[in-house]
Amino acid sequence: MSIRLIIILFSFFVLGKIYSKFKKQELSKVEASLWFVLWLGVLFATLLPHATDILALYLGIGRGADLLVYLSIVVIFYVIFAIYIKTRKIENNITKLVREIAIKEKKD
């Protein structure tokens, strides 16, 4: 049981999950497409590892595996940033609600 097989199976699992979330309208068209493309990329890189090598050489990096690591880090940083922004927005909204309740509940 190679790691490649595990990743391939897991990728299919995630792709299926993305589709089902989209059907249940828990993901928008844009969101679902983006995540779908990302995991298709993972699948692609695992099924055709030499393809990543070619791409890596074209970009001036030694191995496909290195390219994948660099790309992954960049994607992860961006996702963390997006989550941070979202969290901040949620916190601000919570404060607005708490404030509204505080003022409404004020017994004169």
Add this chain to the structure above:
Amino acid sequence: MNIFIVIPAYNEELSVGKVVSEIARVYPEFKIIVVDDGSSDLTGKVAREAGAMVLRHMVNRGQGAALKTGTDYALAKGADIIVHFDADGQFDTQDIRAMTEPILSGEYDAVLGSRFLSKESNIPFLRKIVLLAGKFFNKVFLGVKSSDPQIGLRALSKKAAESIAISHDDMAHCSEILEQLYKSNLKIREIPVVINYTEYSRKRGQSSLNAFAIAFKLILNKIFKNY
């Protein structure tokens, strides 16, 4: 002249009662608002019994959020002057008069207290270093020229209070308020105040390390304006 005192409080049942009754005693004409920021103790009850109007945040949101709630409420109730005051007993009630006078006379729109204009406050050494670093940070990165940017004692005219919009729930609101006041071209005055660091209040205060997190947040906010 409707003068409101806004006191944000989180788990200050041991000191808020004394703070409120002292203000009520010296300034019986003032209206006192305590914002109970989701305290798990009896802060709200103690404040109410001491004579304050109490607004309660269901969950803790931070001092900045509590100040905005209190300030917004005071403005809605027709405040002409709003004074921000801490609940931990570090501030001197007598200083309030010196804070409101310049606004009552019509000369100034906002009066800020400063620990550093007089040598009387017994500021703990590490705290002093962090405060001075904060002062430098405010000056260089935010363009705020203030002798004590982190202090929570301020008096605002109605005009000044209406010109600020606190968006930072946490301690970064201090710098935010200053920046907005200076940007609004209001007449601002700093006066020396004395802060009393007791054993009790030192334990309650914010950690000096927190300053880094706040600084980082303020820089981010400057780059990505009000996301």
